[in-house]
Structures are given as structure tokens and as C-alpha cells.
Amino acid sequence: MSVLVVLLLSLAVDAQMYGSLQSPNFPDPYPRETVLRWNVSVPDGFQIKLYFSHFDLEPSYLCEYDYVKVEAEGEVLALFCGREETDTEAVPAQQIITSPRNSLSLLFSSDFSNEERYSGFMAHYSAVDVDECSEPPDEDLLCDHFCHNYIGGYYCSCRHGYLLHSDNRTCRVECSDGVFMERSGVLSSVDFPSPYPKSSECWYRIEVDPGFRLLLQFDPRFDVEDHPDVSCPYDHVRITAGSRQFGPFCGDRPPGEIQTDSNVVSVFFHSDNSGENRGWRLTYTSTGSKCLAPDTPPNALLTPVQSEYSFKDHILFTCSPGYTLLKDGESLDHYQMDCQSDGSWSSSPPRCQKTDSGRRRSSLSSLLTNHSPD
Template structure:
């Protein structure tokens, strides 16, 4: 949560008697006792004479399904003035999707709606807040932000600022009472440094200026950071790597003036055997000095053999000779100046040994080799990429990209000269989830192709008398293997040692939404993790080897395994995952058709705290997901299903976790999170089981 307050006060003692009487009466009110500085996780209380707030994760795009609330309180006797310096939310009719609501009041009594806002990206957006500020009728405002279940694109959110105005007039001072029952005095005739320009140039704000009674502060537009001098805005720049054989880069915002107090380092790296050529555009404007060499702003080119530059002034350096395939371009600016900057283009040419020719790439069954580049060159440094002909299969190892090496052989970065192959594609839904998914308590119905890895497990535990029948979920890893939870596939017997159910009594139904569908495939083997503990569900993971391979297609496709995370969390908090199943929801019983919900990962500390004192053990092999307020969760019958998360780079879905257990309360209850097995902890075990088969 973002927020900042400042409680600085200034004052004198001379007041008019009516104002003094009013304030003395206010001191007697018990409701004005000490107020907490923070409430629950979703709410932040901001007090003082000024402050600011921003949407979650700003300046990064805000997450889906994230409510936040700010309670703004200025000293009693003053009013709150609120305005937005940045606003970019999803546009929606009547702001029914993502929105910011501003209400008068502190939430303890009646409130009055002052504004409901959304949109803002379009200049003519009528639902976004305008330049006019909002003014509270009293000393408190409540700002509520809400994002819905899913956005079709990313939106950056908002930044808002507030300060105290008005107050009881007493001579040259406006007077109020703060939450600590002490007097607050602010000058009645304040100098607006932001509007009047009554500030020295070295102290003026670089981007945005925010006035309050007795002072002012600065902030920056999105994409910039406030410098340590609290007035200059520096750019978030550098860290890029350019690897194409030709391209360009420039100072930030070229040809507009570049930001102050910034230091950027970018890398250009082309394949070995190529040599770079760098050329600055004729339009070159970097602050210089008539008597010193680039003391303020400059551009430098660094190579393995030395440094070229610094370059500054209005004369372009033109062609910069470098005898290397990799350089670092460094740009530095100080805290003053309004220069427009520079632009650099680069090309690469073959080094003398580039006459090596690797010839046509070797043919691979079910795949075709495509050249990366326009000339279909097979000489040194050329790149080909293998792509599977069947969209249901994917190339391996890695991305299937091979480069012509100095020995005349096509070489993969990690696999060397080993040829690629086409394997069943994982994590590719044949029908992606809808871009607009609204909140539905208990989840919503899945469509065919949303979760092609989902399987229904029907288990008959013959070790019980009478035999027990139950069902759960699993996820296809291939056409022959299913991943699930160990507690779904273990015989329910007394004792600390878990025993798998008889494979002949396990039926696996893939490629269907309806659990009433007849048929299915029997299991050939059931493998529980050897360290599974039924007492606390630690290491709750299992594999099923099918007796007959599943026919893969649009309805049945495997899910990917996640990358290893080591000691890091399974995923950052608030990462959204999707869980599907046929689990019972309340008193309605188990649904016949597959349903799903999107749930956020919960911070591990909050996960453990929610189960503290109940005798539950949340181990490092587990993580939590769900909403603090409840409303959506996994339920009995969902066990063993995958907590699936898409890779933002490739769009492929991986099984981050498996539905394992939850507290005794009704599923979907407040602060009762679902607990999931961390799949990345068991990648070696999964591989060994599959290879030993």
C-alpha cells in the first residue's frame, strides 16, 4: 500500500475567543481520542496536514481483484482537498469494473459520495477525475480502489494528493485540533509556491508541485523517480540488452529533453564473429562546458579493450569505430539543463573468419527449420529455429534455436549439437480463459478447452469396510502420466505410513467437463511420495501411470511443470492462479460440470499466521492462496487439482501447486486460505519416477 503523511505544524497563541471556545469544546469529545495509524491489511489511515496515496504496485500496473481503502483525516476544524496527478484505470460503463470511489466521512457513520471514477487514458474520458479538486464537507475522506477479476490489458492506476484547507479563522491563523487533542495552526494567507513561482530555480520542482499550508513538496510523472534532492525527477532507464544484428537506442524521450539526474547503461551484444559499427545521428544535443570536457552530461562507449568518449555538445560524434561484438553505452545527466539528447544506430558486419559455412540444417521428423534473418544465410553466426509441424507438440530442448559456430556445426546454447525433437505441447489451452471474468462466488463454469489438463479421478478404497468411493482431481503431465495429491490416492488406514490404493480401483477420466461421463482409463501404477505424512499432509503429491495412453488433442493436453524456485517463494504474493474442479460448494453438493476460480497467492507469513494456534503445520513444501475476505475457494472434491499459473513470457500454464488441505471452517470462509503442495519441490522425484518406468 502506498501512502505518505506529514504532521508538521506551526502556530501562535493569539486566537479569537469564539474560535477558542469551539476548539475547547472539541477537546472534550471522546470520539477525538488517539486514532490508530493503520488498520487491517486492506486499509491505510493517513493523518496530518498533507499526504499522498497510489494504487497498488504503482508505477507498475495494478493487479486484478485487489481492493484497497484509504481513510484520510486532517485536523478537526479543517477540510480535505483531494486531487489526482495521474489516473489510468480500465474504462467501463458506469464504472462497474475497476474504479475509485471518493466519499465524505471516516467510515464510522453516514457517508456521501463525492465521486466515482474510472478510465482516464483517453483525453475525453468523462468518467475520469478532471483538473478540479474534490473538497470534503468536514475533516475526513474515504478513498476506495477496486479492480475486478481480469483486465484485457494493463492499466497503470492512479496517484492522488491531499492537504488540509479552511479551519477556524483566528487572526492570521487557521486553527484545528488533531487526533492527539493538540492545537494545529496553519497560516490563513499561505503563499502558493507552486502557482506563484516564489521559489528559487534550484529549489523548484522538476515535474509536479504540490502546495499545502506552510510549504510544498514535489513528485514525478509516471516512469520517473524522485531524486534524493526531493525536487529533480530522474528516469528509470538502462539495463537493456540489444542482441539483433542491427538496431538503435537513444537518450530517454528523445527528441524531447532528457531527464535530469539520470545514469543509464545499455548493452549491445551481437554474435561472436561479427563486428559492430556505431553511428550517432546528426541531431545531437548534450549539455557541455566551454572550458571543461563534458563535466555535466555525457555519453560514453565502453568495450573490453577500453573507453571511447565522453561525448557532449551539439556536434555529433558521427561514426564511432569499435572492433568488438559487444559494447556498453553509458549516458549521464546532472540536475540542470533542458537538452534534447541523442540517437545512435548500430549495424554489424562479418569478421574475417565468418566465411565458415554450416550448410543446410539437419532435417528433424515432424519439424521444420526456419532461418532467423532475411538472407537465409548458413554462414558463421547465422541462426535457425526448429518449429514443430503439429501445434499440439513443442520443440525441445529449449527454444529449438541453433547457431552456426566457428567449427561449421549448428550448435544449441545448452544442448550443443544434439538434434531437437517434438514432444507433446504443455500448458496450451485450446480455448484461453475469457479476458473479462467477473466475480462469481464459488467460481464459474469452465468452457471446453479452458483446462485440457484437468482429469477426474474416481477412487474405490477396498481397504475400508464397506468399500469407500470418492473422487478428486489431477493434471495430465503427458499422455501416460497424471499428477495429483497423495491423500487422494492413499488408502485410508490407521498408522503413520501411507499406502497407495490398488491401481485397479482408480479410474482416470480426461478431456471432459461433465463428471457423469462414462468410460475412463484405469491406472497401471500409483506412486505416493515416500515422505508423505497423512498426519499433516506434508509432501502431499502422487503420480499415476496410466494403463492406456490418453489421446491428446483440443480436449486433453498436458500441463507444464514449474521451474525450480529453490528457497524463494513459490510465487510472489498476489500472483493469480486458476484452480478447476468438481468440488462441493456449501450445501449445494458436488456440481456435475467443471467449475473454476482465480485465486491470488498469499504471503507465506500471512498463510502461517492464519493457521496459527489451531494445531496446523504449514511447512516450506506448502503455500496458501485465496482471498482474505473469503467468497471463493477450493472445496472437498477439488483435491489433487492443479493451481495453474501462466508464464507471462510464453503464455504456457504450469502446475505451481496441487490442492491439498484447508481448515475445518466452511470453504470460502473469511481468512481460511486453501493450502497447496509446492510442485517445484518435487521436480527431481517426478523425473526419476518417469525415467524409471
């Protein structure tokens, strides 16, 4: 009684740029009850192209008997058997098989009997460069701005004004040196309303004179990456004014008007390494403390005339003709008062006194009238 032994081998073919695989004893008939697997790999940045120059295996329904199976990453890329194509079996013919990445395996299996003599197969493989820029194998490998392919790999670069992140694909910006000192202005995420840079942290500082309070208003086109279940885990805007904090803000609805009650505001914006959201823009204005219009002394003129004044506003006092402006015993042509940060005026109003020449003319006129001839 003879015992048939199955030949089970697994061969590794590593880091070869090209080569050939063939059935045992090729071109003589291959042995029965044999299982042989070739694991082929090439360097990273390449794929494998495989084709058969000769193929002659026992035909069977759905390749149940003898077959060649090509696999990669747990998926079957091809299953071949027979001598010519039929409805129930497939031969490789001129077909070229391409691996999704840099490895594949080829499995040859023969059963216990063959009705005829079959010569087996001859297969050839070669490494081909992957153009990651035109067909990225993984979405995470996409470059933010520019992708450059080379044999065996690729690299990313950024537009002017951007820096390549340590992940070597994301383009970030340096945006933490902006100080806004005008009493009103506009600031926004970089490139607004185009998508803002990824992997960036931006600090903006608004600082106006003490006595002013900053008011912030966001543009309606607010668009910052958010999450349906967690509050702003990815990108967000956060505002600090004195001891108060506002935010974080994200999503597609702008925050309402923010009255900070402070003359110094910090705006912080954080973005992660994904997303294509358009960002934000805000307009800031400053309002000062209010001073009520002072009482106007008799015979005095006030410029400008308003019912209410703001911090840093000033008013000018002068006197009507025939009167002299006096303040703290000093005669002046005009006198200025300033609205202060606490809502009070810098001093009390001056007074207007009738000039001496006016009094002398009045006395002389009276004297002449009393001594006129009858």
C-alpha cells in the first residue's frame, strides 16, 4: 500500500525588483498533491505587476482540482485553472495582475490525480513605481498643496507663506504675532473664505486704550469643523477678555455679538490635520465711557454741542463778544475739557466775565448822556 505525501512549501521572495515563478518540474508535468506558496514583496513605494507566459493546468468546474490563486492583503485577485477559457474556469491569457501595494502571494495547488499530463505554468513579476500623486494609495497620504512623485516614493511641498508640518504632508502657518491696536478693525482665519490651514495654532491680540470696551461681531459665513456629538473636538475659536472666556466656537453658525467689557482681547484659533472648512472673520469696534454734556455757563459758547460724549472726546469753551474767559483766576482765549475713562470731565467749566473796556464804555456813555446841554 503506497502513501501519498502532500508537498506543502511556502517561499519568500523579498525585495527583488523582478523575477520568475514556475510550477515544480516545469516544463515537465507538475507533481500531484502539492501545495506551494510564493510570498513576493518589493520595496515600499512600488507595486507588483504579474503575468503568465505559459499556463497549462488540469481543468475543473470552478477550479476545484488544480489551480493557481493570486492574493494580496487577504483578498483574492485572481483564480486560474485549465488550458483555455470556459464558462466555469479561467486562464490568465494576456491578463496582467497588479497588487494594490508592495506585496502579493501566489498559491499553486494540485489534487491527488490528473487524467492527462499538464505542464504547469511560468509567471513573471516586476516592481513598478507607484505615482502616489496621481493615485494616492491612501487618503491620509494626500499632500495639502503640492505633491511630487519620484521613483519609489513622493514628497510634499507648500505654497509661499506656509510651512510643512512634521507629518510631511500638511501645510501650516505661523500666525501668532498679530497685535491690533486701532480702535476698530477686522481679523480672520488665514485665506478666509478659502479653507484655512491645517495643524495650526493662531493667536491674535486686540489692545486699545484703557477706558474703551471691545465689541466683537463674527461674519455670517462662519465655518469651522465640528462634531455632531462632542463640542468642538477638532477645530475651534476661543476668546479671552480679562478674566472672562468665550467659546470654544465651531460649526456653521456664527457666535452672537460679544460685548467683552475689556480693552484687551485674545483670539485663539486651533485647527487639526484634516478638514476643508472655510474659517471665520470678525469685526471689532471699541466704545468708550460716556460723559454727559456739562452745563454751559452764561455768555459761554461750547463746541461741539452734543447731548453725550465718549471717552477721549473733548469740548472747547469760548465767550461771547464783550466777555473774557476766566479759569482759576487766569484770563484765557479758550478752555478745553476732556471726557475721561471713568465718565467724568477733566475739570469744571470756566466762566465768562464782562470785559473792563466794555464797562468803561458803558460808564462813559452814561456820563455823556447825563451832562448833555438842554
